[in-house]
Amino acid sequence: MKRKILALLMVLLMTFALVGCLDLRAEDPYNSPATYEQVRLDMLQSVEPSVIVVQTETGHGSGIIYQVEDTDVDGEYLYYALTNNHVVEDGGEMKIYYGDDETVIPIQDYQANALYDVAVVRFVSDLSFSVKEITQIAENTTIEIIPGQDVYAIGTPADLENFNYITSGVVSLAAQPYNNVNNLVIMHNAEINPGNSGGPLFNLNGDVIGLNVAKDAWVSTKNGDIAAEGLNYTLNMNTLAPVIRGFSAENYIEVVRTPKLGVSVVEISDYLETYPGDADQFEAGASGLVVAGFDYTRNAVDVLEELDLIVAVDGTTISDIASLVAILDGADFGDTFAVTIVRLEGETFVTHTYDITLS
16 A cells, blocks of 8 residues: 555655746747857847738738838838739739738838839838848948758748748759840748748848749650649849839839728628538628728728628618628718617627728
8 A cells, every 4th residue: 555655655745846838938039059040049039020921802911111211290101112023013902911910000101113013011110120221222232142052931822810920941043044034043941932922031140131933833854744843933032132223213103091890791601602611690681791801901890790791781781792882882982871780699689780981
């Protein structure tokens, strides 16, 4: 019996000791045992806050804030960010996304060069954003790029949930032609994907050596197409810098915003076809438009919620997207609409009507 009690006490003591160790490790910050890794961690931590998402009406790309100026309005700043031309061309209304839905800022204007696939977007904000100076632009310098050196790509591939995703690799070819322009791209194996376009490529010093632009997804062979690996292209900042310095203030193109409620909607039948498990969120046989998302630069987000069912606007029944478009057609900034929704609150469906001003 004494042996059993002693064994039990030993198990309990070991359990408490292990729990203590686990708690301590969870609270203890990570310190790299390798100097090289710590250099990389410190570098990425310092440059990552300047990397952004450029959202358009057709998708998104990435970018980097590289310059800031005071404006005539006290407390507001004019920020400059680099991205690809193919991100902003025909993009319609554009916004800066900074990792959360609360920090979404309209882009004021942009300027681009299609041949070099580079663009500068500008936005005004009273927020303080990290700015990464690019010496090739600011100081007219050239940064050496050599095969074998480490490189790090930061951007937002595929989905906004992957905000500022980091990949690493090495330079494979330092100065290759692209778009019939000599020395325009660096080839490397730091993986990039759709959404990475316009995001920066850093060396281990934290210098921006280029803007990520494309990848080869497939290689054609006599046996058919084979998935490619590690064939990634980045626009060489040494080559881009003179083009960017040549952009002039009078050539910026204003991004024209149109009045909108600021919601993404889906007809309820289509929504339930995609998400049949959400059927209990709506009354049986209900018709209307499901609120699926928001434009956080507009007003609807202040009063509506995701999965609200829009059933009427200004007293007119809304059964499909066409009926909503017809009501809003020709509206101006400042016009106010009474939007009626049905919302599940606990176990009860409650009807609310909110006045939403187009912004």
